[in-house]
Every structure is written in C-alpha cells, then in structure tokens.
Amino acid sequence: MNYILEARELRKEYPGRLALRGLNLQIAPGEVFCLLGQNGAGKSTTINLFLGFVAPTSGAAFVNGVEVAAQPLKIKEYLAYIPEQVMLYPHLTGLENLSLFSSLAGFQYKEPELQAYLARAGLSTEAARRRVGTYSKGMRQKVGIAIAVAKHAKVLLLDEPTSGLDPKASNEFSELLRQLSAEGTAVLMATHDIFRAKEVGTRVGIMREGKLVDVRPTAALNAHELEQLYLTYMHD
C-alpha cells in the first residue's frame, strides 16, 4: 500500500512539554482523516510536523514516501495547507491571488482556467474580481481550496477549517472535500467538530495528551457511538 501520509513513532517535545508521544498514522489517497481532540491534544503539532514547520524530536513524518525533515522542499509539491485563517494578499483580487500562488508552484494559467478553478471552489466570477480584503472567511477558504486544486496537491492539511464558518459555508466546504476525496486527494483535518468529522471523514482519530487513543472508520459509527466518543474523549 502506498500511503500519502505516514507518521512513524513521531515525537515532539517542546521545552517542558511533551506535545506528541510516538504517533503512528497512515493515510491513503482519497481518505479524509479527521483528527479530533481537546485543546492541546497535539492535533496542530501533528499537522505542523507533516508541513515541516516544526522538526520532530524523534521519529519521522513522510509525505508520498518522502521524509519531511530530509526533503522539506520536495514535500511542498504534494501538499496544500489550509489553516483556520487562509493568508492571502488583501490588496489583490481572488483571481490575482490564485494566479500568483499557482505560478509560485510552477503552474501558469490563463484567466478562464483560473476562473474555472475558483468557480469549482464555489467563488462567483463577480467575487473573484474583488479584492480579497473584502472577503469573508469562507470566501478566503474557497480561494485556498482553488489554490490547492490548481497546484494539483495530492494531500490537503486542514487545521480547524470550519470553525467560525456559518452552516451554509461549512456545508459547501464539506461537499468540496468530498468531491476532492472522490478524485483521490487525501485530507488530514484537525477539528473539534465531531459531527462534521462524521459527515465528511472516512476515518476519525481521537488524540489525547499527544497520543492517538482511538481510530474508527466513520461509516461504522452510529449516533450513539459518536456521542459516547464525545463524552469519553472530548468533554472536559
């Protein structure tokens, strides 16, 4: 099996704080893996290790079989990162931002192609021509998804992508993720929202104090089990 993301005995120790205690995780193309857990469980640390934003204390993270710490630039070709607040140039339009970030990734597109990527991500032609400084959080995320698709990312790393989105924007976001997953894109998403995870995820992993304590296929989770998971692991 070729995994797009793999963590082997991944540990991360900050001064005075063990954030990750030997994480093992394998994610295949097309999977939507949702990392759930309370604040401080280690979800963002896991994502940051796959991105190469922080170095592991021991163990290794791999993207498409490439070790992140060994080839931090190579793995960027495979990844797209969508944080809670997607960072774009506010004085440029959505179209201009997409054009800029695509060309930085080595893809030159003409305007109709850029428009098509934005439209697919759910941004209207009219909105795409406005400056990003006027955009809502959900609209910025759509540009983030359009950038990911335009650079042919094999895997999306998402940190709390739906927090603060209204239900309509949140549903549109989930639908986009489902479409991308059906096309083979893998998704690793950190979230507090167990119900959204059940809806969009193929598997959920529960993190607690730097360890993955439970992993379940979402298809096998019924409402009662979901509630039990929440009460056991997510509730203070």
Ligand SMILES: Nc1ncnc2c1ncn2[C@@H]1O[C@H](COP(=O)(O)OP(=O)(O)OP(=O)(O)O)[C@@H](O)[C@H]1O
């Ligand atoms: N740069 C850092 N320096 C020191 N400690 C850190 C640093 N980053 C994270 N930590 C600590 O590591 C632990 C795991 O944090 P992490 O951000 O990965 O958790 P999380 O599950 O993403 O939480 P949240 O849902 O609040 O984002 C926490 O105790 C946090 O305080």
